[in-house]
Amino acid sequence: MNKLFLIIQREYFSRVKKKSFLVMTILGPLLMAGIMVVPVWMAMREKTQHNIFVLDHSGLFIDQIPNTKEIKFTYGTGTIDAAKTKLKEGKFDLVMEIDIEAINNQKTTPHLYYKKQPGLSVEQYINNTMENILFDYRLQGDSIDLGKIERARRPVEIATIKVTEDGEDQKTNSETNMLIGFSLAIAIYIMIFLYGAQVMRGVIEEKTNRIVEVIVSSVKPFQLMLGKIVGVAMVGLTQFLLWIVLTVLISTFINAVILKDQIADQMKQHQQLEKVMKNDLTAKPDKMEKVKTPNEALSFLNNLEKINKTQIALSFAFYFLFGYLLYAALFAAIGSAVDSEADTQQFMLPVTAPLILSFAIAQGVATDPDSGLAQFFSIFPLTSPIVMMVRLPFGVPFWELSLSMASLIIGFLFFTWLAGKIYRTGILMYGKKTTWKELGKWLFYKG
């Protein structure tokens, strides 16, 4: 036991003290923070103010289009040529001419003159705002009560409700469930591949260094294998933990310090836009898509509330750990059977195939979480760590979850035992290229 602890200790510290660990630990969160922050920053970059001179011959729009942070409207009179001169002189960035018949025409076509092309958002803003103004104007012209229309329009959002055993109905949302399931499954997948491969490399290193025979004269080969697997697992957990902490710290810092002003502005602008959109909602059903945005985030949070978080968190910890342990043992066995990393290919595919298969069927599982396919693969130990994580947010009967966990533990014990047998023989075999047949024979050697 003491010796196992020594091995774990060495495996852990020799990796954590490496420069590459430090680099990965810092780069990971920077990358993550980058992914989160860059789009926001990109969106805020377009800060040029557009001064628009509006030449409204119809008179309907004068002083009606609200200014935004990006666009400032100035209304005036005169000829279009005079206005164009102003544009050329650089007094304004844009000149818009609205035709006298704008109110009555079937289609209104304001002309926007520019020297430098404005962004799409500018055009869209003007378009939307003018449409709304026209819409209201026409309705009022027909003496239709705007309030009535607003009352008549009601958004529809389907709420799916799961009827549970204990009689308590649960509101669910498939999209949220899928998002949670997939992110957790990906975390497990990354853990298995990243750190499973590290176990394999560690075994190959010991074998090619020829230190392995020295060590197995002091400890049992199985102890060495287990020590390596556990040591690397702790490296993985440390890395994940540091990533989470650093990502939160960095993004909080960036949000709080660097982007503070911009975000506040953005929020204000967003609210303003929302106001405009709201008018839109009452009138144009096809514009509803756009308004959903703020609601969606809210409903995601709502749904998060409804999911059994404790169950998911605990199950995630379980599948994360045991999924890794099972595969790490197999990776260790591969490492022991070869002389160099280049030779691992022939053994890698059968080991990674169940993992890849898990993701191939994950989509199907998410669409129909209670199908026989989903049930089988969420219980089969080689695929359950990923498939069960995808299924879990949709709700899984307790007996299925227990069965899946039990079979994963049994699978872990079985594959570790199997890997131990291959490992024990493999680490002392040199030179010969190992075949599958030979691997099979190793299983029956007497320890």
Added chain:
Amino acid sequence: MTPILEVKNIHKNYANHVALKDVSLVVEPQKIFGLLGPNGAGKTSLIRIINQITGPDKGEVLFDGEHLAPHHVDFIGYLPEERGLYKKMAVGEQAMYLAQLKGLKRGDAKVKLQHWFKKFEIENWWDKKIEELSKGMQQKVQFIVTVLHEPKLLILDEPFSGFDPINAQLIKNEIFELRSKGATIIFSTHNMGSVEELCDNIALINKSEKILDGSVREIRKTYKSNTYRISFKGNLIGFTNSLWAGAELLEKSSDEDIHTVTVKMLRQNKPNDLLQAVIANSEILSFNEIVPSMNDIFISVVENKTTLNTQSSFTE
């Protein structure tokens, strides 16, 4: 005295070959025991069984009178032929790790290591990485970690490979010192010269079977073929003529008027009879019995020859 190690009727099979067939050995304490045999004879398999890296299919091993058990690994020091260290790990840290794996306490390990590092004058290597050291330097570190925990039984497989003559001598002296302090050494090698120099007893394994064992002195005596080498001044023909039926001339060579001949005594004749017969006609310069070297014995036994090639033998 209880033998430190007793191997009883060990069998070991691998999928397509027999590694050991009914091998038995007794290793007396405080002796240097040579485990000899050609490549692939089964030496490494036997050593791995003693180290409990693998188990025998049949038979048993007694360590100091007890059935071999996991806790015995702490009393054994093993220097495998295929050896190495973690390349990226610092020398001191690595030695500490391996010492602790052999059951030493951290503090004890440190004190002992400092002693050995001082003895070998390598104190300034402590923080160096193994990959920064030369092959010979690495071997020194490897030797230290093998003997650090003062094992009762030390198994050294080709311990001198990678050492220059000076360092090989240093290691030889250490081996003798360890024996005088009470350790027993099993020494596996192909270098027969070092077997004669170091070993008290040997066992020879060939094709999975033990074919010879005993003390080095006894074995060499047994394999003597009653041949003598004589150098003399005088007439070679006269010398040959004076050989009577009790001796046979095997070889002759001459350097000016000094002649060297190899003579095999036939039947129960004694060397004195021969000397008496030739002494009248020649001036004898030297007279030696030819004792076969371990190298000759090794080759002859392995190749299953009955007569020894005396050409390459040396005299005692």
